Amino acid sequence: MRVIIEEIKKDFRILLAYPIEIAFWIISPLLWAIPLIFQGKALIGGLQSTAFGSLAGTGEYIPYVLIGAIFSTYMFTAVWNMGNALRNEMFYGTLEHILSSPVRPFYILVGKGLYNSLLSTVFVIVQMLICAIFFGISLTINKVLPMAFFLMLLVVGLYGVGFIAAALTLLIKEAHGILHLFEYILFLFTPIRYPVEVHPITRTVSLIIPLTYALVALRGILLGIKFDFLKNSLILLGIDMLIVPLGIWIFMVIERRTKKRGTLAHY
């Protein structure tokens, strides 16, 4: 427990050394959504689309896109920060020290995962407030609890993915681009920007990604779109139960392999 707390404290200290990053992570997801709003205006000339409504359950594409952008913050931090966690230690020259300390690397990664979850939650709260003030997204107290429930299920699943991303970095070292590609794949196959029902391939692939169910539920709660609460929570729970042990197992296998081959600190 002390190791996890120390890891969280250390990561916060590093973040505070680069305060510009905090502003960036709060504003960027919203900025990334703005071109989609302009594109929507150029294509349909209004704020409502019938075609979009038949696929998404709401014709109002602006709140749809904004909610996707806000909650994708969790995905970015899980994929990016977890994926780059060990690579950054490598660049700082501290990877070998950390991995040779008398703690299991698993706890260090759990610390990094918890740090990222806390940070993402702070960012998401600020972004939600910005959207409530400027875009009129309604936030009521009775929505908070079900949202927190789905976010918890989402975060657990994403950190399973984060463990795999960290393992990937140990294996192929320069994983920056691969993580970028992974992020694009999530954009393509999950309803972050558009309803995946738009194409049979996106609809099929989205079924195995936890973000899909979380976004359907979160949009349902926030925009009043009908969704199956029980089905979405059970599927998310099922994916979490599968992906977290899988992520930990993959990380441990690759970590052992890199140590055995002596490639841990290779660039």
Add this chain to the structure above:
Amino acid sequence: MNRIIHYIRAINAENMKEWRIELKYKPDFIRQFFAPFVYLLPYFLYGVALLGGRFSEHLRSITGVSDMIAYTFIGYLIMGFLNTACWAMGWSLRKEQWYGTLDTIFAAPVPRWVYVAGMAAHSTCHQGLIMFIQALVITTFFAISFKTAGIFLVLLIVALMLIGLYGLGVLIAGLTIGLKQWWVISEALGTLMIVVTPIAYPLAVLPVFLKKISLLLPTTYGVMGVRHLLLGEHIDINLGTIFLRLMLILVVWVTLGMGVFMLMDRYGRKKGFVSLY
């Protein structure tokens, strides 16, 4: 003359070094040729979700082009060069710092800008190759047809825009010396340019204050000019004005970029924080 040849050799050495480093990370090298497709498709699918198809009557009424795929594709293809400026050039110094080779490179008998120019040369070749493949595949797959009469002017516009973007790249590289966390600067500037440039929409849909900012960017004229020549998009300004403004922006951006870079370099060495993290 000897000095110029010396600099060109250094620029080429930097370019070759980058190719060698990239080829060491094969999965990442291969990934770079797939990523642009995966990046583009969500924008197409978003448009299809909104329209229920590929063609937009409203887009045609404001731009003269109804094909959403072709319109969006040209915008994002041209913006691919933003990666050259923001990522490759901006990242150049921070990367060397991480590798532990920044001090060694800075001690080499060439000015600092030569090093950044080497990165720009490499990135232009690499990005150009990626974009060529992307253009070939997308136009074939989506059966997009272009007007080919103005292809020479298209290349000229892209070249002018690219030199303007080099100014931005040098500026980011300079800011990296002082602010260290290069990627935040790159991402922030890149994101702002993506929002303000009329990539998948015409200038007409932007609010007035963003429209004014947009007119200061080389990418705005690059995208508008190329789309006008290849797709026949209606634009409010003529081609002559586009060239004139691009040249003006080029001078301003390159001067500003070089100025900031030299200032930060001198300041960094004076304060002794060039190789600090």
